[in-house]
Amino acid sequence: MKALALKGVAAVSALSFVAASALADENANLVVNGEIDMTIRAPAPDHMENMSEVMSGWLFRSSETQALQLDDFENPGMIWVDDAREVFASESGSGGESCASCHDSPEALAGVRAVYPKWDEEHGEVQSLEMQINECVTERMGGEPWKYTGGTMVNMTALLASVSRGMAVNVAIDGPAQSTWEMGRDLYYTRTGQLELSCANCHEDNYGNMIRADHLSQGQINGFPVYRLKNAKLNAVHSRFKGCVRDTRAQTYSPGSPEFIALELYVASRGNGLSVEGPSVRN
Amino acid sequence: MAENVRPRVRVPATVAAGETITIKTLISHNMESGQRKDGDGNVIPRSIINRFTCDFNGQNVIDVTLEPAISRNPFFEFQATISESGTFQFTWYDDDGSVYEEQKEIAVE
Numbered sequence: 001m002k003a004l005a006l007k008g009v010a011a012v013s014a015l016s017f018v019a020a021s022a023l024a025d026e027n028a029n030l031v032v033n034g035e036i037d038m039t040i041r042a043p044a045p046d047h048m049e050n051m052s053e054v055m056s057g058w059l060f061r062s063s064e065t066q067a068l069q070l071d072d073f074e075n076p077g078m079i080w081v082d083d084a085r086e087v088f089a090s091e092s093g094s095g096g097e098s099c100a101s102c103h104d105s106p107e108a109l110a111g112v113r114a115v116y117p118k119w120d121e122e123h124g125e126v127q128s129l130e131m132q133i134n135e136c137v138t139e140r141m142g143g144e145p146w147k148y149t150g151g152t153m154v155n156m157t158a159l160l161a162s163v164s165r166g167m168a169v170n171v172a173i174d175g176p177a178q179s180t181w182e183m184g185r186d187l188y189y190t191r192t193g194q195l196e197l198s199c200a201n202c203h204e205d206n207y208g209n210m211i212r213a214d215h216l217s218q219g220q221i222n223g224f225p226v227y228r229l230k231n232a233k234l235n236a237v238h239s240r241f242k243g244c245v246r247d248t249r250a251q252t253y254s255p256g257s258p259e260f261i262a263l264e265l266y267v268a269s270r271g272n273g274l275s276v277e278g279p280s281v282r283n
Numbered sequence: 284m285a286e287n288v289r290p291r292v293r294v295p296a297t298v299a300a301g302e303t304i305t306i307k308t309l310i311s312h313n314m315e316s317g318q319r320k321d322g323d324g325n326v327i328p329r330s331i332i333n334r335f336t337c338d339f340n341g342q343n344v345i346d347v348t349l350e351p352a353i354s355r356n357p358f359f360e361f362q363a364t365i366s367e368s369g370t371f372q373f374t375w376y377d378d379d380g381s382v383y384e385e386q387k388e389i390a391v392e
Binding site: 076082083232 | 287289291293307309311354355356358
């Protein structure tokens with residue numbers, strides 16, 4: 001009954017000293033909580049002409065960062081998932097209803113994350129998961145819309161991702177969604193900013209290489225929202241897009257804009273076959 | 284009272300007598316250091332968890348003093364050797380006087 005050792009005190013410190021030599025084992029497998037077996041490598045979807053295999057961003061992180069995602073207790077992103085569970089069950093809006101009034105439990109929505117962004121017949125547009133959530137909040141519950149990349153929204157998308165973990169991303173790119181998908185593809189390959197970089201210049205041509213101290217991933221979004229060590233919070237995918245476009249020294253599109261919705265659909269389709277991982281842990 | 288404070292603890296449910304177990308604890312807390320200023324230049328007052336204790340059947344296992352430099356959501360992992368069934372009592376003390384408690388039973392097989 002004695003304390004033998006005090007191993008870890010509070011939080012994860014900077015990873016800047018973890019140099020290229022600490023890159024993780026390329027043959028590692030991702031099994032969360034000892035039970036959710038993630039697909040972190042998959043054959044590239046047919047529409048991708050330049051690549052043969054798609055890989056989760058988890059593979060590109062250091063072994064310490066990887067380990068944080070193996071256990072929900074150690075995954076800092078799960079703290080906000082618990083917050084979202086409370087929101088899910090609490091009544092709001094003019095109708096006095098909660099998410100649980102219709103959807104019972106978050107687990108009833110397993111599989112939803114995997115197919116968004118998705119064509120919405122009623123509104124005649126491709127909807128992201130955030131838009132769908134706000135449709136529920138405003139049209140069904142009679143409340144004020146949540147900010148697109150605000151805390152409440154990111155937490156809720158993290159909850160919905162967490163109950164879909166292990167399921168394969170499978171967004172539809174044909175039919176009515178095709179024109180939006182093509183717009184996203186064009187954006188992906190369009191160079192922007194003073195640096196004249198497209199998404200593809202880093203994430204297709206150079207994944208696996210170092211960009212200064214960082215190991216470039218394929219830019220897959222199956223792990224969103226991600227807990228990032230650099231800002232110690234959950235980050236929405238549109239916030240990440242914005243950061244990337246800003247880093248090319250361009251004026252960025254806004255989170256929730258039609259351009260980013262299209263880009264999200266296209267990038268999601270590049271990860272068709274990978275497992276939903278959110279909330280994942282990255283640096 | 285600080286917002287969204289939620290203690291969580293992981294302790295194995297059963298253990299062989301004399302075995303050493305690993306205990307993990309985390310409390311979600313902002314740990315406002317008192318060093319930051321808001322948009323108007325006013326100091327944001329310090330609000331942290333300043334002490335964490337763990338007792339087993341009344342005997343102290345660990346007693347930690349936390350300082351402002353410890354980051355958000357403090358996480359502790361430590362070990363204890365168990366020889367009898369009993370209850371772990373975890374207590375976090377907030378600057379604002381709040382006390383957060385959690386209990387976990389453990390049985391010796």
